[in-house]
Amino acid sequence: MKEQTLSSLLFNQVQAHPDADAIIHGDTRVSYAELWRQISCLAVLLEQRGITPGSRVVLLMDNSIRYVVAYYALLRLAAVVVPLNTGLKGAQLSEVMGHAEATLLLHDGLLHDGKTRELDTGVSGLQLNVGDAELLDGGVDPRRSLPGDQTLSDRSLATIIYTSGTTGKPKGIMLSAGNLLANCLAIIDYLDLQSRDRLMCVLPFYYAYGNSVLHTHLAAGATLILENSLMYPQRVLQRMAAEQVTGFAGVPSTFRLLLLRCDLSRIPLPNLRYITQAGGPLAPSDIERLVKCWPQARFFVMYGQTEATARLTYLPPDRLRDKAGTVGIPINGVRIKIMDEQGAERARGDTGEICAAGPNTMLGYWRDSEASKARFFDEWLRTGDLGYQDEEGFITIVGRASDMIKTGDHRVAPEEIEEIIADLPGVEEVAVVGIPDSLLGQVVKAYVVLAAGSVLDTRQILRHCSLQCAPYKIPKAIDFLATLPKTASGKIQRYQLLKSPTPTGKMYQEDNL
Amino acid sequence: MYRDKLRSFILENYLFSEDSSLLNDTDSFLDKGILDSTGILELVFFLEEEFEIRVAEDDMVPENLDSVENLVKYLGAKAA
Numbered sequence: 001m002k003e004q005t006l007s008s009l010l011f012n013q014v015q016a017h018p019d020a021d022a023i024i025h026g027d028t029r030v031s032y033a034e035l036w037r038q039i040s041c042l043a044v045l046l047e048q049r050g051i052t053p054g055s056r057v058v059l060l061m062d063n064s065i066r067y068v069v070a071y072y073a074l075l076r077l078a079a080v081v082v083p084l085n086t087g088l089k090g091a092q093l094s095e096v097m098g099h100a101e102a103t104l105l106l107h108d109g110l111l112h113d114g115k116t117r118e119l120d121t122g123v124s125g126l127q128l129n130v131g132d133a134e135l136l137d138g139g140v141d142p143r144r145s146l147p148g149d150q151t152l153s154d155r156s157l158a159t160i161i162y163t164s165g166t167t168g169k170p171k172g173i174m175l176s177a178g179n180l181l182a183n184c185l186a187i188i189d190y191l192d193l194q195s196r197d198r199l200m201c202v203l204p205f206y207y208a209y210g211n212s213v214l215h216t217h218l219a220a221g222a223t224l225i226l227e228n229s230l231m232y233p234q235r236v237l238q239r240m241a242a243e244q245v246t247g248f249a250g251v252p253s254t255f256r257l258l259l260l261r262c263d264l265s266r267i268p269l270p271n272l273r274y275i276t277q278a279g280g281p282l283a284p285s286d287i288e289r290l291v292k293c294w295p296q297a298r299f300f301v302m303y304g305q306t307e308a309t310a311r312l313t314y315l316p317p318d319r320l321r322d323k324a325g326t327v328g329i330p331i332n333g334v335r336i337k338i339m340d341e342q343g344a345e346r347a348r349g350d351t352g353e354i355c356a357a358g359p360n361t362m363l364g365y366w367r368d369s370e371a372s373k374a375r376f377f378d379e380w381l382r383t384g385d386l387g388y389q390d391e392e393g394f395i396t397i398v399g400r401a402s403d404m405i406k407t408g409d410h411r412v413a414p415e416e417i418e419e420i421i422a423d424l425p426g427v428e429e430v431a432v433v434g435i436p437d438s439l440l441g442q443v444v445k446a447y448v449v450l451a452a453g454s455v456l457d458t459r460q461i462l463r464h465c466s467l468q469c470a471p472y473k474i475p476k477a478i479d480f481l482a483t484l485p486k487t488a489s490g491k492i493q494r495y496q497l498l499k500s501p502t503p504t505g506k507m508y509q510e511d512n513l
Numbered sequence: 514m515y516r517d518k519l520r521s522f523i524l525e526n527y528l529f530s531e532d533s534s535l536l537n538d539t540d541s542f543l544d545k546g547i548l549d550s551t552g553i554l555e556l557v558f559f560l561e562e563e564f565e566i567r568v569a570e571d572d573m574v575p576e577n578l579d580s581v582e583n584l585v586k587y588l589g590a591k592a593a
Contacts, residue, residue, distance in 0.1 A: 231542075231548065231553045232574060232575060232578075233573070234570060234571070253550075257550055261554065261573065262570060263570060439551060439554070459529050459530075463528075463529035471527075471549060471552075472549070
């Protein structure tokens with residue numbers, strides 16, 4: 001039995017500041033009391049529809065107040081939240097729904113036309129549009145207790161977060177109620193989040209980073225201001241000024257975009273007191289420029305992964321300069337070891353795989369005990385990242401042991417794109433890699449070997465990809481080769497293809513803008 | 514003249530097709546998921562290169578850039 005849960009932390013804030021703004025989205029503001037009322041209404045409704053502890057329910061929504069209502073309603077029923085990337089296309093969506101054995105899909109009716117049609121064919125009969133205002137009109141006693149309010153054990157499954165995987169093998173990361181709670185409290189602690197904080201959130205809640213931003217700020221009684229697109233970054237900055245934000249969270253491409261396209265000195269943000277950055281490396285020179293623009297704000301470089309709920313380490317802002325290039329030290333409750341391939345600890349200063357233990361490491365992969373086992377040395381989560389620790393324990397990442405492509409705030413498994421391209425008649429073989437990109441960190445590149453006599457061109461391949469997958473997964477470059485480099489046993493050697501990659505993103509260079 | 518060039522740029526680079534029926538001139542690039550935050554940078558680069566204009570920071574608003582129709586108006590105003 002647990003005394004504290006994410007929803008109990010939220011309820012504490014509802015009681016402490018019922019009238020304070022919890023979330024602001026567009027012109028809509030919702031107070032803590034109203035948020036709780038809506039959560040209670042939806043939870044009761046979902047309970048009536050048969051959602052019980054352990055039921056898997058998919059959330060397919062961009063960031064919105066309704067997303068938060070749905071998420072916490074499910075937590076309060078001790079159901080399992082399965083948030084999915086809204087860019088998922090029909091076949092992949094049905095596959096993940098099936099893999100999760102989800103009994104219901106919650107959406108807000110705001111998906112693009114094409115996606116709604118795909119939804120209808122894939123999962124008809126299992127959907128509930130929580131964007132329907134009447135749903136949440138009912139009168140429910142907000143003090144009514146629900147299953148998830150008191151019966152959660154630390155290890156009860158709370159959410160499954162899917163990352164890019166291959167057909168027949170979606171990767172669903174299982175996080176427990178205890179994982180979410182422990183990581184939430186540790187982050188609140190080092191960021192020193194307060195109820196007076198107001199954070200501009202441009203990160204999608206369906207990924208681990210956005211998910212942690214959501215829970216930490218609600219648990220602290222702060223205000224979240226939602227903007228779902230950075231297409232017009234000046235608008236976001238103006239909104240930040242108007243809302244007097246105190247916090248901003250981004251991935252490297254968020255900050256690169258601001259630095260490239262905006263004159264940050266034109267829009268003063270005097271209340272900004274913390275900036276958080278995770279999701280891959282941002283050049284120390286870019287960090288320096290941001291710190292110069294917003295000298296009053298503390299800049300937190302952070303590192304983690306979904307398998308660790310979100311966060312593993314952070315660089316204390318007062319060490320930002322003398323420990324530049326590191327990802328800092330473990331957060332509260334987390335221990336880090338650098339290990340060799342057999343799971344033996346390496347000497348201080350030597351490079352090896354970064355492994356982590358703590359209350360935030362995942363339960364495993366959903367319905368894949370083999371992959372789960374491979375990810376742990378006993379209690380130690382293998383991050384797949386290579387790095388070393390200095391004498392003070394600060395960690396430097398030097399590379400990744402896996403081929404996963406990091407593009408913007410997304411992760412893409414090369415095998416997923418290879419499968420999609422290989423499906424196209426006329427393709428004999430294909431290999432996908434991540435190549436350097438000045439804005440997004442990496443972008444997807446495909447090397448294609450055509451079957452004899454085939455006349456496929458780049459556009460046909462790209463069109464095929466655009467119908468099958470989200471835009472960020474579509475290759476930015478395609479090269480045609482006669483053969484792919486392979487090992488003696490026939491395995492494609494992706495690293496050979498990376499030996500002389502052509503960097504993309506020339507157009508983002510500042511002297512061109 | 515702007516319209517045809519803009520339409521073929523969007524069709525070619527973001528819809529990967531010559532099928533004109535896939536793009537209405539009033540389709541919102543944001544709402545329809547045609548462009549994202551990097552796509553808009555590529556569009557701005559294209560505008561600056563192709564039409565020899567400078568897209569100022571203050572011009573980066575949906576009223577100017579979020580559909581073929583808006584772009585045609587914006588370019589017309591820039592040329593005037």
